[in-house]
Amino acid sequence: MANDMMRADAQDNRRRILAAAEKVYGSGEDASTERVAELAHVGIATVFRHFPTKAALLEAVLVTRLERLREQAQALLGAADPGAALTGFFAHLVADAAGKLAIAGALQASGGDGTDAERASYALHAAVGELLTRAQEAGAVRADLGLDEFYALLIGASRGVAAMDLDETARDRMLDVVFAGLRPVDGEPRTS
The missing domain is CATH 1.10.10 (Arc Repressor Mutant, subunit A)
Incomplete structure (x- = not known):
């Protein structure tokens, strides 16, 4: 006992x-x-x-954060509106980016190898891919968009918001532009 x-x-x-x-x-x-x-x-x-070591602590923090994000993405897979689930999660990741990037930067500066964080990041990437596929199947996101292109948009938006320290209003306007580009082109067939 x-x-x-x-x-x-x-x-x-x-x-x-x-x-x-x-x-x-x-x-x-x-x-x-x-x-x-x-x-x-x-x-x-x-x-x-x-x-x-400080590196071990930082890697554990980053892994915990990435696993929490992956769990959130997986919880959204059953959402009634897959398009809103995807764009809402995209916006959440962008808003969360500054902290994640600070932790990742501290891990790198501490000399940590980041192996566990890399695995956790890959699992998050896969979960986002599932959200993207569901949104495409529902006709909410253009079918010709691959996961790598989507992730490049996500990373670019995240790093841009963090680097520019955009306020919430400017961040939301930027996201509106990104989300407009994700919408299906008129007459585009759904994926199946």
């Missing part, structure tokens, strides 16, 4: 550390493991017991 309680405490500490690290490294505030420990209400030794 005591062992189970220790495991539960350790799991709770790990969750709090990951949440604190996501906030610290994703917001650009003073990015230090000491700040992570402070926000997680644990000692620095506890942080390093769970994540022996």
Whole structure:
């Protein structure tokens, strides 16, 4: 029983550390493991017991974030309006991009190899592909658009919004232009 309680405490500490690290490294505030420990209400030794290096912590944060996004994409696969599900998720990814890019940049600067994050990113890519296919089958998105082109638009929009630090109004106008380009051309057949 005591062992189970220790495991539960350790799991709770790990969750709090990951949440604190996501906030610290994703917001650009003073990015230090000491700040992570402070926000997680644990000692620095506890942080390093769970994540022996800063790179390990950053990769775990990025993987957690990417897995959460993949789960959100998969949850949208059953949406009644596949087009709205796709564009809504696209907008969510663009709005979320600055934090994700900050964490990815910190991981790269820390010397982490990013292998686990790369796998999580691939899984997210596949889930977005499923959303795209559903939207195309419903006739909501042009059928001649491949996943690679769609993802290039997504990455470009995400990086552009983050680099320009666009306010919500400007971001929404930019997304309206992108979404207009995704609409099917008149008379275009649906995919099947």
